[in-house]
Amino acid sequence: MITVALDTMGSDAGPGPLVEGAAALSREDGPVQILLVGHGPTLTSLLNTQKYDPARLAIVHAADVVGMDELPNEGLEKKPDCSVAIAARLVASGDAQAMVSAGNTGAVILAASRQFKRLPGVKRAALAAVYPTEQKRGPRQDPFALLLDVGATLECGPEELVGFAVMGSAYSQVISDIERPRVALLSNGAEPHKGTPAIVEAHHRLQKLPGLNFVGNVEGLDIPRGSVDVIVCEGFLGNVMLKMLEGVAEVVAGLAKDAYANSVLWKLGLTMLSQQLRQIRTMTDWKQYGGAPLLGLDHVVIKAHGRSNARATRNAIKVAAKAVERGLCEKIAQGLAPLDGAGS
Template identity: 40%
Template sequence: MTAMNVEPLPIALDAMGGDSGASPNVEGAVAAARVGVRVLLVGDPVRLHAELGKHAAADLPLEVVPAVDVIGMDEHASDVRSRTEASINVATRLVKDGKACAVVSMGHSGATMASALLTLGRLKGVDRPAILAHVPTQKGFAALLDVGANADVKPQYLAQWARLASVYLGVVEGRDKPSVGLLSIGEEPHKGSQLVLEAHALLKEASGLNFYGNVEGKDILKGTTDIVVTDGFTGNVVLKLAEGEAKVIFGWVRDALTSSATAKIGALLVRRGLRSVADKLDPSTYGAQPLLGVRGLAFIGHGSADAKAVKNALLRAARARDADLLGRLSDALG
């Protein structure tokens, strides 16, 4: 859409969102701006300028857009309807009004999703938008969706999400003809819930998709397929289990490494190696998760996101903009 000689649109960051508020958002935005990404920081101007003052940010492509309200992590997602001046609503409106190309928020996931959906609407051919998560695997990462936007789904949603994710991985992550697995309880096409049986039939018939067939829970981290589609209930349980299990196992490993004087000495020697495993499992590597299917680019991060996650989310959003992800999604679904 944008002519090549026009400066690309900035990214709107809900700079008040997340467990730690403005601090990691501003620090991450400064880091992204240093590598050339323009960012609109949406939120309380006093607070945001105070945070900016901590960094040498005067010459960076950063701008503060005032928003007087913020939807807290413990409030209701439905509040986005009435609280029009909340930072997330101001940010999504910047996208709708053509002043920003994407919205990024580490705040209330439900509120971000609701605000994006209400303000931007759906892409043609999409019944329900879905959140795509990047899950670390033996082969890099897999794209898992939906991870929470839709607890009750219909078979055609899964087929639409497979298409959205295929375009996303191709355009933003450079994976050519990504393979699509349908999460089930057996590899055989006749195994699964009624939903999965019907979705399997739709996916098998879909043109232009690289459908692998059913995959099981154990396949996700093996990286059997590039994409794993499932309903938002199962996907959310899977994502939280996968992250939770990594933490629990690492806690056990840490305890084991301090369980004796001998182990403590050994721990010093294996520290670097184990650090690399922990890095692989660190969600901040991927920054934020795209909400696919809305008429605009939207990325939703962890409430616990640090500055690195915010920076990576902004870089990913810029990559999606530069690759015209939205146009490519429209073409694929329309």
């Protein structure tokens, strides 16, 4: 049985959709037990309205919550018994094996970083996001790839970028079942000398790294195409890219909606294409991807989207359990072993 601590507080929609997702998952087959961390009485009343399996759920009361608009460090200092800190402590103490949170991203990273150890060879943790792509990959023909870092480490040197490449490759192997994931650096040109000094140096080191399927640099337009399985960049750039991808998807959907409402011709065309559009919508729906893993620590952490609904929550917990079951952290540690102490 794999126990996942779910921080139910601090998301945009409150604990309701998270409790709903956890309750639904508790009724499915699978070796997952969920610890719902949050305000006990609130969670109890929410749970009572759901179908759930009490054998696989327990509540862990947390008196406080770090809000989305709070400074992470300040929030955690002022509220030592906030839900995200308690979830992290449950994992650190061994009561749970993974944590999932849809709350304040900074607080999740900070709480996890304080409670968990960095894996040997990891300079900085990375937040990795799954994003939809044109090309499909892996045995299940998944239409998405991995982008990291998307905000855990805003500025990176070559050491961090090399570490991210190894961690992203391991995640792709473990979760997407891709045997030799193609890994690339995001730059402003395919040539090895293109990019910032950190990217050029990282490129140089990655080329020499054994066991990694490093394919060189890719440009921005390669992100939605999905020409590689893992794209590595510094957190500032990754976060901007990720938000832009989400923004473009929302704008396109909004434009299509307006056109549908205002033009008979568009209405006709969109109706005819409705099945294909539904497929695209399903493919680009972040709710099915589960969340962003925080990589580089000795425990599994999944940062779910702040707007997570029940389905996204359920998928985030499932991804967390799968990562534990398949030994994600051990796999990353193995990949990082050549870097540990190599001064890279």
